[in-house]
Amino acid sequence: MGEGLGVRDGRGVVSVTVNETLPLLVLASSLIPGLVIFSLPEERHGLRRAFNLTGAVLKLLFIAIMLWGVLHGESYVFRYSVLPGLELVFKADALALLFVTLSAVLWFFTTLYAIGYLEGSPHRSRFFGFFSLCVTATVGVAMAGNLFTFFVFYELLTLSTYPLVVHRGTPAALRAGGVYLAYTLTGGAVLLAGVVWLYGLLGQVEFTQGGVASTLGPEYAGQLRMIFFLLIAGLGVKAALVPLHGWLPQAMVAPAPVSALLHAVAVVKAGAFGIVRVVYEVYGVEFAQSLSLLVPLAVVASLTIVWGSLRALFQDDLKRRLAYSTISQVSYIALGVALFGPVGTLGGIVHLVHQGIMKITLFFCAGNYAETLGIHKVSDMDGVGWRMPWTTAAFTIGALGMIGVPPLAGFISKWYLGLGALEAGMPWVLAVLAVSTLLNAAYFLPILHRAWFRPQTAPWPAENIPMKNGRETAWLLLLPPLVTAAATLLVGLFAASPLSPLDWAKLVAAREYLNWAP
Amino acid sequence: MLDPLPWLILLPLFWATLAFVRGPGRGGRLAVAGLLLQLALAGGLARQVAGEGERVYAVGGWGAPLGIDLAVDGLSAVMLLLAQAVALPLAVYARAYYAAHEEGARYFWPLAGALLAAMNALFLAADVFNLYVTLELLGLAAVGLVAASGGAGPVTAALRYLMATLLGSGAYLLGVALLYGAYGSVSLSILAPLLGADAPLAVFLAAALMLLGLMLKTALFPFHFWLPPAHGGAPAPVSALLSALVVKASFYLILRLWLDLFAPLATVAAAQLLGLLGAAAILWGSLMALAQTRLKMLVAYSTVAQIGYLFLLFPLATDTGSVASASAIQGGVMQALSHGLAKAAMFAAAGTVILSLGRDDIARLGGVSSRLPLTLFTFALAGVTLMGLPPSGGFTAKWLLMSSAMHSGQWGWVVVMILGGLLAAAYVFKVLRQAFLPVEAGTQFKPVPRLLEWPAFLLALASLLLGLRAGEVLGLLGAG
Amino acid sequence: MSAGLLYALAGAALFAFGVAGLILRSHPLRKILAFNVMGSGAFLVLVGLGQRDGTADPVPQAMVLTGIVVSIAATALALALARRQREHGNDKEERDA
Amino acid sequence: MNLAFDLLLIAALLWSAGRALTTPDLFRAVVLFIVFGLLMALAWARLDAPDIALAEAAIGAGLTGALLLDALGHLRGPVRRKSGLIAPSTVMSSEGAGPPAFPTYFLNGLAIVLAVALGLALAGALLLLPEPAISLPREVAAAMDASGVAHPVTAVLLNFRGYDTLLEVAVLWLALLGVLAVAGGRAPGRAPVTPRSARASLKVPRLLARVLAPLALLVAGYLLWAGAHQPGGAFQAGAVLAAAAVLLNLAGLLPGGATPRWVLRAGLGFGLLVFLAVAAAVMGQGVLLQYPPAWAGALIMLIETGLTLSIGLTLAGLFLALSGASRQ
Secondary structure, three states: OOOOOOOOOOOOOOOOOHHHHHHHHHHHHHHHHHHHHHHOOOOOHHHHHHHHHHHHHHHHHHHHHHHHHHHOOOOOEEEEEEEOOEEEEEEOOHHHHHHHHHHHHHHHHHHHHHHHHOOOOOOHHHHHHHHHHHHHHHHHHHHEOEHHHHHHHHHHHHHHHHHHHOOOOOHHHHHHHHHHHHHHHHHHHHHHHHHHHHHHHHOOOEOOOOOOHHHOOHHHHHHHHHHHHHHHHHHHHHOOOOOOOOHHHHHOOOOHHHHHHHHHOOHHHHHHHHHHHHHHHHHOHHHHHHOOOHHHHHHHHHHHHHHHHHHHHOOOEHHHHHHHHHHHHHHHHHHHHHOOOHHHHHHHHHHHHHHHHHHHHHHHHHHHHHHHHOOOEHHHOOOHHHHOHHHHHHHHHHHHHHHOOOOOHHHHHHHHHHHHHHHOOOOHHHHHHHHHHHHHHHHHHHHHHHHHHOOOOOOOOOOOOOOEOOEOOOHHHHHHHHHHHHHHHHHHHOOOOOOOHHHHHHHHHHHHOOOOOO | OOOHHHHHHHHHHHHHHHHHHHOOOOOHHHHHHHHHHHHHHHHHHHHHHHHHOOEEEEEOOOOOOOOEEEEEOHHHHHHHHHHHHHHHHHHHHHHHHHHHOOOOOOOHHHHHHHHHHHHHHHHHEOEHHHHHHHHHHHHHHHHHHHHOOOOHHHHHHHHHHHHHHHHHHHHHHHHHHHHHHHHOOOEHHHHHHHOOOOOOHHHHHHHHHHHHHHHHHHOOOOOOOOHHHHHHHOOHHHHHHHHHHHHHHHHHHHHHHHHHHOHHHOOHHHHHHHHHHHHHHHHHHHHHHHHOOEHHHHHHHHHHHHHHHHHOHHHHOOOOOOHHHHHHHHHHHHHHHHHHHHHHHHHHHHHHHHHHHOOOEHHHOOOHHHHOHHHHHHHHHHHHHHHOOOOOHHHHHHHHHHHHHHHOOOHHHHHHHHHHHHHHHHHHHHHHHHHOOOOOOOOOOOOOOHHHHHHHHHHHHHHHHOOOOHHHHHHHHOOO | OOHHHHHHHHHHHHHHHHHHHHHHOOOHHHHHHHHHHHHHHHHHHHHHHHOOOOOOOHHHHHHHHHHHHHHHHHHHHHHHHHHHHHHHHHHHHHHHO | OHHHHHHHHHHHHHHHHHHHHHOOOHHHHHHHHHHHHHHHHHHHHHOOOHHHHHHHHHHHHHHHHHHHHHHHHHHOOOOEOOOOOEOOOOOOOOOOOOOOOHHHHHHHHHHHHHHHHHHHHHHHHHHHOOOOOOOHHHHHHHHHHHOOOOOHHHHHHHHHOHHHHHHHHHHHHHHHHHHHHHHHOOOOOOOOOOOOOOOHHHOOOHHHHHHHHHHHHHHHHHHHHHOOOOOOOHHHHHHHHHHHHHHHHHOOOOOOOOOOOHHHHHHHHHHHHHHHHHHHHHOOOOOOOOOOHHHHHHHHHHHHHHHHHHHHHHHHHHHHHHHHHHHO
């Protein structure tokens, strides 16, 4: 065997400092509970709950430390060499922290919700085990410091969500799981091709403000366009860009907490987040603009926004309507990214958070309707507002936020997106936003109308949880949507205050556009 | 201190013979102890190679060309480690398996010992005739293991396997005869410098015969016909040993001959042909796996497909010395290692399911996810490696092969690898999804001992973690 | 032409016979014969080619001794398998009848 | 004269091999194959390879022939039905059953073309081959003094390439393992299947066996002792021993069986264990199978004695296990 066939240096980390450990701890705080939960016997509910919640709280704690640290100029990076020239990197930069905070906060509430939702159902060890793995993967996606690490966790996310989608074991669930895998694994394979290609050209693809691809000479423009296409196509599957969105409406057969997490933070958001990373920190937004990659992306995003809303109009199944709404809403993020200019960036990035908070509220509420009264269809919702006022109130806030009614979260997003479109010289985007808003109203307002203003005409399909002491449903089911609905209101109202999602998004945008001060 | 090199060959022969003398079905504990020692020896040898580089050992003190040389370099050290690391947990598994399932247990241990001795001898051999003897030893041991359960299916499969392996070694032997006729030596180290592009026709014929014979033994498409019934029909510990290790041994020899001996003769066309056969194996094997209704047959066809990846390295390694070539060889070896670990785990898991459930219809696996969660998890983890998803060793292998393909501009192989990964996902999830179904009415799950579930799980975990320790493995590979 | 080369040529022909027989004949006993013929062919090439200058060469001779033992080992195993397979066939027929 | 003899012998070799593979009757095929084996022994003698000639006659033609003839009764003809009706085979394809389909024709044609091409290419390659660069006979001759024996083939077999022989003994033992596993692995209580033609063709008078067996023992001892300085050695001696056992078995004096008792198992493993023990013991001094020069002759003799016993038992075991299994 000749020399140079292998490589001698394959060492991992030698010494680990506190700043290196923190990203790992954030991962471990859901990975370890997940693995422990797998090995717990089914009937150890108390212990399982304890592990879940301890993990969730610890994760929040670690993230809080990092948030504080990043504001004070600390940096948190962990590196591990898998192969020479191929590293696993976890990095807590501003963008990562934005997403990781969102995931951890929403995970905490979803865990509470799931504990209530799955009360008494079988296979909970398996469910919570994969649930924790799923969050671990999401956190990994958030903190990935280079494209390779991102890809690793992006694929782990696919694998850990599959058991959640098929959890119920019904033929519909298995079919949905199959469709989900077919889409996401194919997307992953396309992404892999793009990633390997880019690594071949660049050697390393570390996420860097301003991008790294521009170091290649102009003769690579063609290849870089091809790679961009592969990367966006791969990410677009999870981000449910039309025409790669087919899996999402099917996957809503999963239990409500899973749908909530899938639509708000985990899968769909991982795709959108990946698009943000690729445009800003792999290509660099200016370089992407110079390769004329942004306009096509904006067009695809706009098509998705309109198409998703149109399809949502015709769904009677509540979760299906919400699923099409997700397709539409998540593309706001891609749209914001594609608008060249800091204001558009701001709109896209802040929507990453806002959409998550709003959509999780809506899915929690949909789960409550189904779990409490057996309501799955919009046409069964007549008068439900008076039976379940708190849930419906939360739903109303979420829905109005999605439409973009001020001062709710969605308004902030749309405002900045609109401004960004003008700044980028793409006024036609305003028309897209306007049409989308009209359509949002057209599919959400009838629901609100039915819930509040129509009398109940038929008995509830299946009243599982009776009204007790004026409480419309179980506490653990009610609390999470109320909190997230309140958050929808608060992040909108206090958008201008420090440490709000908008403020944090400004920090990110300011780093991408060096000459810009918000 | 014990010199690990000769003992890696003698030790398994010793415990095999002693197990035989002790009587039918006996000797499992002896085997586990022996394998433990062998693993330590292989580790020691790997450390020697990593420290001091390649090593040549003249048996009998004569040295080539009169005597027989053994040699160990990075590649052989890695393969030796793989063989012992797979065999040890499988031996623990086999003890539990045969305690519950007596068929085929009578001569398992002596046959397995002979198999390991043959494999270790093959990885250490540096003499083409000695390699012939090790190949025959390996082939007969493997056939014996397949046939040992005595059922109609396995016996027919074993006979077919025997005929294939004999045809293969016959072709190889004629190649050896031609090489000896041409150069008067059978030592690799003597032959290598003598071979050049101007070699006589007989040497080209020898190369073709030897490689063809070995391809037949490796079950490369279209020579794979014997593999699925043999690997699918044997008892689970045997299937695991065969699929994980035995086909790798003949692949190792192909790689060794291609790189060390026949390199000056190798043409781009021949390399492309090997790659095309590999690609066909990937696609055909995966499709056939997808079409199977029995669990073990599915796993066996998956081996046909996974072998294909190994052969993609030949077209990628044409331009010797380049970055693309180095990473292609690394990728191929990583694939051999991770598939070895994963497939052993997968067959072992399938065996556990069959023991517990009493059947292996894929359509009737309902309830496995709740009754045998660890075993299902094992199957899934092994599946991750087969699909080539991160962070498994299979992923690292695919990454290396894909980068190599892109560096050398051979895009076709990238497409094949992507398709192969997706098809692998299709057949792995075909099994997993059934396991999520509720328990079928009237189905009894027999409880299974832990020693059946844990060794398989550890193997699967190793195949996954291999991806994270790839740097060290490749470091060792490059050391000699 | 030396005797060695002559017998080596005969070996080549025998080898080809054996390969054809192994592929074409379906009866296991016939396949076993074919494999033995193939092996003998290879042995003749090994020794004959080694002695084409007319002097005896003990090294390939020793190798062929090894090869003959390997051949009978393989033959015995193959016969055992073929007989067992046939018994299964008979059993099956009896069950079916 | 020599050339004429060679050509005649080669023609006979090719004819017997070809007929063995093509004649429709299996019994005839086996007999032709035994003839082929004997012709091969002649060819080896003609090639100055008396060791191989002995081994070929004893093992290649003799024992293999006995194994084949014994198996013949079990393998001949289509699968039998209890009713005696002949049914098309299900498990094993009987020969000449109906015309093959088109792809079979095509594949058969392809195989023939390939085999012919292979033969022609080989012939061409052999004729074009230049003289080799290395002459091993010279190396062997130079090292003979240190080998501990006087006969070059034995020196190669047990010293220079002794490691091959070690593995080869393992192959033989392994084949026996395989045979025992296959033949003895059946579930107990299954009705035995009595072969049609049985072993009538192989009956041996008891008196003959009683005379020949001790004689064989003597011959084996001689061959073993002679191996050190002239053709002969453990394999040939073992083969003669095995032949004696086969004779005794055929005369009904030695029962067959597929499950050896432990004494027999120990005997079967003995040769390999002795070889392994010597290999391991000399490693204390140097490397694997490096005999101290003064001890080389004695050690080789020790190994050969162990091997003779073991090889004899193993070869006999192959036959006895096979024939015994069918009569259980």
